[in-house]
Amino acid sequence: MILELHAHTDHSRGKKIYYDGISSPEEMVKGAKEAGADGIFITDHDNISGALEAQKFGEKYGVKVFVGEEVSTKSGHMLALGIHELIRPGMTVDETLDEIHRQGGIGIAVHPFDIRREGMGYECLKCDAIEVFNSMNLDRYANKKAMKIAREKGMPVIAGSDAHWERMLGHGQIEVKSDNLEGILNDIKNGRVTIKKMEYVRLRTIMNMSLGKLRKSHDHILRYIEKNYSWPKKQISRCLLRLTTRDTIGLGSFYKFLTLIAFGSVVIYSQARRII
Template sequence: MGYADLHIHTIYSYDGTSSVEAVLKYVAEYTDLDVIAITDHDCITGALKAQDLAPAYGIEVIPGVEVSTSDGHVLALYIEQPVPAGLSLIETALRVGELGGLCIAAHPMAAGTSSLDFKTIHAALEHAEVRRILVGVERFNGGLVYTRRNPWVEAMASALPLAQVGNSDAHVLRMIGQGATYFPGTTAAELRHALEQATTEVRKGHGLGGVEVLRDFIPRYLLRKMGWVVHNSGPHAPLRLARMSQALQNPMLGSAHGAHM
């Protein structure tokens, strides 16, 4: 049995505070995770970089994107090409399916961020092809203050005919794994099978509370705005603060894969 965190952000997200290398270093040395997914906002560049670097850190990475659909955010996993933002949930799921990927409904009904509602999810699942692609729902999200322990949301998510998933939605390193998915196996391929068969379970972590926002996220976010992020220069090097490149400091610049930060 293994653990996965399928919702992690890097500096390729406008609000991420750690480089791809730093995320890999932290996961390898400070968590019990077997598999992770990098899911930056509407950008796949960091995920593909993480997939290339992951063997050196001894972990498996699923490339993905947190896609901003017109209905709310959805995690697109097991894809290696970007998916356009702004499409409906159904259109997005079909695009992800064409790329060989799977979708997970991210933080449904969450306040303060663009989220799917359960009516939209149910409507999408009436589409036969979408049912094959939209396979999971984020029942626990450790990164959203005040919403992650909403018992009504958890009950509604549990009632869906989907794999039940826990994720961190980490934007700072110490959040990674504070919300995870328990699955039969230890590999990305075995995790995919578990998602498709809905045999996953949720592990709830400490999550991000008001104190953690003030202590951890806001200082890191302000440093990010000034061009400083947590970085790692190699598997055997320590984590440290480093300056971002000018390209990553400017969110208006496109990535090499045509997606924005």
């Protein structure tokens, strides 16, 4: 059974950018089918409403849909797979794992060494498995370090697309022999996993996803700007946000330029971390 373990719907919320995911639950289920997956865990940030809604479309598209959550622990993000109740954010890694296990699920450390520092670092060793490939870790360093640590400690491993848009599915997939929830969780926990896909998301896809987030969150972002920013930051932010509503060649070139700058900074930073 080919699985997507790390996927977000538009039920995932950000702080400044309201919609962290831009596809509906149904679009993500349909996208999983088109990406060749037999099953998908919907793992929105700190909520399970998107996963519960997505389950309504599993039969329609011939995809098994399972409930998950990307939990914000005190130390970093953790996937809770196979749960049936919301796991509250803000607990320690140990407390979060206890609650996941109480519900019969498993906890996976995702992007533990990512340069945004949203992972839990070496506390990943407490989890049931480690995500050693995340298709959004374009710096490569974070994935390589996660793989190195997992191999050294003999930890079970998985790959994840970390898809925030249906077009990002299919970049990080695993395969297991089981086709039911209990069996899948046991296979992952006991290392009976074959990593089927490890492909990085293209910069153009990231650019289009980012634009999609800004457009979908436009009204929320504008209110945030008006409430929290002062001159000249307020005026500049308004102008940049206004650009996202225009469908022009210049807009695409502008955001491509920003994307390339960001990618270059990521590469330089990751290389510096290797040296230091």
